[in-house]
Amino acid sequence: MDSEAPPKSVTLTLDGTNKSITLPLIQGTMGPPVADIRKLYAGLDIFTFDPGYGGTAACESKITYIDGDAGVLLHRGYPIEQLAMQSTFLEVAHLLLNGELPNAAQKVEFDDGVMRHTMLHEQIRSIYQGFRRDAHPMAVMCGVVGALSAFYHDSLDINNPEHRRISAFRLIAKVPTIAAWAYKYTIGQPFMYPRNDLGYAENFLYMMNAVPAEPYHVNPVLARAMDRIMILHADHEQNASTATVRLSGSTGANPFACIAAGIASLWGPAHGGANEAVLKMLAEIGTVENVKPFLDQVKDKDSHSRLMGFGHRVYKNFDPRAKILQATCHEVLAELGIKNDPMLELAVELEKIALHDEYFIKRKLYPNVDFYSGIILKAMGIPTSMFTALFAVSRTVGWISQWKEMMEDPSQRIGRPRQIYTGATTRDYVGIDARG
Numbered sequence: 001m002d003s004e005a006p007p008k009s010v011t012l013t014l015d016g017t018n019k020s021i022t023l024p025l026i027q028g029t030m031g032p033p034v035a036d037i038r039k040l041y042a043g044l045d046i047f048t049f050d051p052g053y054g055g056t057a058a059c060e061s062k063i064t065y066i067d068g069d070a071g072v073l074l075h076r077g078y079p080i081e082q083l084a085m086q087s088t089f090l091e092v093a094h095l096l097l098n099g100e101l102p103n104a105a106q107k108v109e110f111d112d113g114v115m116r117h118t119m120l121h122e123q124i125r126s127i128y129q130g131f132r133r134d135a136h137p138m139a140v141m142c143g144v145v146g147a148l149s150a151f152y153h154d155s156l157d158i159n160n161p162e163h164r165r166i167s168a169f170r171l172i173a174k175v176p177t178i179a180a181w182a183y184k185y186t187i188g189q190p191f192m193y194p195r196n197d198l199g200y201a202e203n204f205l206y207m208m209n210a211v212p213a214e215p216y217h218v219n220p221v222l223a224r225a226m227d228r229i230m231i232l233h234a235d236h237e238q239n240a241s242t243a244t245v246r247l248s249g250s251t252g253a254n255p256f257a258c259i260a261a262g263i264a265s266l267w268g269p270a271h272g273g274a275n276e277a278v279l280k281m282l283a284e285i286g287t288v289e290n291v292k293p294f295l296d297q298v299k300d301k302d303s304h305s306r307l308m309g310f311g312h313r314v315y316k317n318f319d320p321r322a323k324i325l326q327a328t329c330h331e332v333l334a335e336l337g338i339k340n341d342p343m344l345e346l347a348v349e350l351e352k353i354a355l356h357d358e359y360f361i362k363r364k365l366y367p368n369v370d371f372y373s374g375i376i377l378k379a380m381g382i383p384t385s386m387f388t389a390l391f392a393v394s395r396t397v398g399w400i401s402q403w404k405e406m407m408e409d410p411s412q413r414i415g416r417p418r419q420i421y422t423g424a425t426t427r428d429y430v431g432i433d434a435r436g
């Protein structure tokens, strides 16, 4: 079949001159080709300008692929819909880190390898004492995860593959304990030690809800739902927090410091903080009657309010994770015997009205991963302040997988973006007596 061969290069010419440069087009296995602009500045003495990196590939990766127009999300080629319904979080962690789903023996070894590192050094308990009781759990996670680098001097050589492996295991294993203890600290309850006889998500729910005074059994349906929620939040290509981890790692910073940087970046309401913001937004709207006035306010630019849980830099169609979370919402509420949850009913109505509103249709604004996750977590008894911390627990797998991929890339170099300068041109110093 005579199909037109895709172009292999793109040529740029400076208007009014005979200066031009031909840049190679690199085609990945999926997605649009990228113009390799590394020689552009040397060739034409110009930079590219792309604030927010909307059209810029900062790295090569084999981990996650997103087609925003089609609403496709693949992890190492596997569709998120299949992983969410058929896999487990630790199996997805193995896939993200190592490139393949584990066989039976590898699965046992990997799960045991992670679950053996769930405890924290006893000195770390006292770090929590330095926080106010009303500290936001994300503030605690930033601090405690960063502090891990003070405890693992035996594995900070980022050029040593074994140090990278053990650091990845320690981070994946310990973030649920760190997050659960951050919650226990705010409510004045004793920390619950992890139990390695439990599953990963089950252990997190145990540490969040159990008390030393009595036995606690995690509802298996909720454990399964939590495991699925963790899968859905595990990785998402070069989002803001992952880009933060990569940029931090490119300087040679240790993995604990890089993950702490990722946690800080995720905290923002435009990113991982949106799940907490969705619940606050739904509470403010209150009733279905207030949906239309609220959306009118969102359309008024001067209000600076946004429909939280809607919109995405990449997805211009449904976020596939939102669809799975909406279905999981109904499952969890049914298991908990919650009928007609007012928050869910309001969210479903809000989504329906927004999806038929020209403002949102024109801007291709659809529900994203954060729109339904908060409703499920609230129904499961997770406090709103812990939603983003849970996102950080899940995303640690993606962050450390992307960090590992970058560290193993022989071509990786320190990230150092340039700028367009629009400030004052060169001028001489003026003594204070001569200033206006």
Ligand code: SDX
Pocket: 052, 235, 236, 238, 239, 240, 269, 270, 271, 272, 274, 298, 305, 306, 307, 308, 309, 310, 311, 312, 313, 314, 363, 365, 368, 369, 370
């Ligand atoms: C996550 O990148 C990732 O992959 C992130 C993530 C992951 O897994 O890592 O998927 C997780 O962060 C999901 C997103 C969670 N954030 C929110 O739900 C917050 C609400 N959404 C937005 O603030 C916004 O949609 C962003 C930040 C998600 C994306 O912003 P963009 O790509 O910079 O889009 P934009 O601000 O340029 O918006 C384009 C237009 C603008 O209108 P005009 O100026 O063209 O008139 O759409 C409007 C925006 O005002 N718009 C919204 C809106 N989002 C965009 N208007 C109302 N409500 C919104 N939510």
